[in-house]
Amino acid sequence: MNLVTGGTGLVGSHLLFELVSGGRKVRALKRQGSNTELVKRLFLWYSPDKGRELFDGVEWVEGDLNDIVSLQEAMDGIRFIYHCAAVVSFLPEEGQMMMKANVEGTANLVNVALLNDIEKFCHCSSVAALGIPQKDNIVHEALVWKTSGKNSRYAISKYGSEREVWRASEEGLPMVVVNPSVVIGPGDPARSSAQLYQSVKNGMKFYTSGVTGFVDARDVATAMVALMESDICNQRFILSSEDLSYKELFSLFAHYSGAKPPKYRAGRFLSEIAWRMEKVRSFMTGQKPLLSKETARNANIRRYFSNEKVKRTIGMEFRPVKEATENTSRFFKKYPVYLSPDFRMPS
DSSP: OEEEESTTSHHHHHHHHHHHHTTOOEEEEEOTTOOOHHHHHHHHHHOTTTHHHHHHTEEEEEOOTTOHHHHHHHTTTOOEEEEOOOOOOOOGGGHHHHHIIIIIHHHHHHHHHHHTTOSEEEEEOOGGGGOOOSSSOEEOTTOOOOOOTTSOHHHHHHHHHHHHHHHHHHTTOOEEEEEEOEEESSOOTTSTTHHHHHHHHTTOOEEOOOEEEEEEHHHHHHHHHHHHTSSOOSEEEEEOOEEEEHHHHHHHHHHHHTOOOOOEEOOHHHHHHHHHHHHHHHHHHOOOOSOOHHHHHHTTOBOEEOOHHHHHHHOOOOOOHHHHHHHHHHHHHHSOSOOOTTOOOOO
């Protein structure tokens, strides 16, 4: 049986569908009070006829990465673990909480996995954990992490969680690490890349000059399963389809959502003003800022990602980002965008 952490997230929900639709037995770890209705909605999107049946094939168990007892119980009868759970935040005040969840939580998970003789472990990391390229802005698997004030708190937390997985591999846990770029796909519009779609649909006026990699959530799930079910161990793989500018991505979302694409470029100067204004707005309203210093500065950085290793190793073929944005846009057109805490799928 397979155990998936973070099954209600963007990558985790797509991974659950990939596993269950392939006839594999799956147990998913979720925190108390987590809403699984969005996952059910995703299953119905990809399989209108059998989505409910497939969703019912997931065995949900409550637990927490910082609760050793719940992890021990969740691993009963488990052979393979897919670790997708992580906190993503670029807010300074959430840095400590993110480190505890991402680093300490991963350490707990691999420690219990070692005690239970898990056959193989897949860690869903991020390209952020690879660090900052020093010369040509090209990121590849051999890039060596270097301490820098330019590393975001999120990047530091993902690097720290990876170190725990690599440490466990030295102690005997067979594993693989995947480093997705920005993942595009249907998910919670209040989290992850779905926020980008919603911002464009709501009439976002500005774009930044940055370039980064993007990848379809379905491809991330496919690659993870293929790597886990292969003989490949103790290696990392970048998962990225294409490098696009944010303007190009926003234009795709605008095209498929029927909105107007952002018209004005926000360079470094305007971005610096924007995050400071957003900080003031957050202070005055008590709401979380929509833009932080880290996100504003990262949005103007140009980085390019090599996917040659995974293509060469398992013959991976990636969907174009255009297809990923169309799939995401069509999903949000069909289903309500915002979920209330008591949201339920219609019977």
